[in-house]
Amino acid sequence: MSYLALARKYRPRRFGEVTTQEHVSETLRRAVVGGRVGHAYLFCGPRGVGKTTLARVLAMALNCPRRSDDGEPCGECDDCTPVWAGRTSLDVVEIDAASNRGVDDARELRERAMYAPSDEGRHKVYILDEAHMLTREAWNALLKILEEPPPRVIFVFATTEARKIQQSASPILSRCQRFDFRRIGTSDIVARLATVLGSEGISSEPAALLAIARKANGGMRDGLSLLDQVLALCSGVVTADAALRVLGVVADERYVELLEIIGDREHGRVFDFVERLTDEGHDLVEFYHGLTRRLRLLLRISLGPDNVPEGISEEAREPMARLAGEFSPGDLVRMLAMCSEIESQGSLMRTGRPRLLIEMLLLRMSYLDRTVGLEELLKALGGAHDPGESALGRPPAAEPKPGGAKAGAIAGPGRGSVRRTGGGPARRDRIRGGGGRGPAEAPGEADPGGATGARIGAAAAAESERQRRLREAIEAEPRLESAVAELDLEVVGR
């Protein structure tokens, strides 16, 4: 006996069985009950989320002699079965527009549609898959039908690219009821996979289903097809190990390992890490998507530690929570920005050799430590203002925490603020003392008393004190020097 793919075997037969698209299935079911089914529907949405399935359920519901009072087809009678299986029957015609897109097909369709359904009380349903592939001529022919639709003839256009239809056949759109299908959530896919496996009498590890659902990326059909693949490798139990192997998914532990490398700034280990990934046959683009997901997760956790979202295995929870404490939200945002940069440039998808891109990305992350220096710099300079709170109480960055205590390069509401200046030599000389003295109180302004002299003296003392602290800070942490030079900083007192 040939093996029936799970996606086909478990294709829903009733409106109520379609996951996630209740906003469509409920509306259609009520339309069937109330006898208010439209002449043309446009189903838009990503692939594998139930567009064709719902079109077939609608067709079944319209012609099923055993339809229930609440509009559900039986799904099993001689009328329902061929429609459910996608076989052409007298009254339900399924056309793949990708392979039948010429004007001749449209003309034929038009002639055929002029015939009423085979029996009184029955409906003729045309399901056009990949409708965006139809030519303009085909749409024109269809438009003629839709302008004066024959009674009980219904068109369902399904497409993944509604915008193309908008461009080539906008008059059609105004004659269709449009439904936008949603991507199916990971937990819904997991639940469905578990149900299917339950019916098949196969047990599974939760991490396996999670990995499959994640890889399915919102498509139920893809999820079930992937499950088929994994099942081919398993006997009796779907294990996480088998799933990860079949799917080529990088395990959570590897991401933890990588984030530790980045956090510890072990730049050299980045190359080994990537090499091992490729040796193990992992797809680097896939890995990149996983990394983006983990960083986003870390950011979410670090912003709200109680809020560990779904989509992470039990084993990875603890290390992820720990890592979230080691990276500051500012750095995570910058790492995510680095990731999205290479995606928005499209370079990752275009290149045939993503390895170098990935290595550079990871290295940029591991070198992402200038913010430590900047923060220490701020502390060091601010310290001159109020020695009691001096950050130099402990030498700056003398105990560099791995990835910890980094902050974004944004001056906080502290005593000093940092701003970029116009460049030029000897910038560090321009780092001025604050001490509550703004530029308006520069020497030489009207101040008849002897206070000016004293103030000049105090300002000069504060300035040299600040220079001294800065020198100390740079001695203790040489990275500060390049931070000051590169960022071209001027520190201004309050």
Ligand SMILES: [Zn+2]
């Ligand atoms: Zn039936």
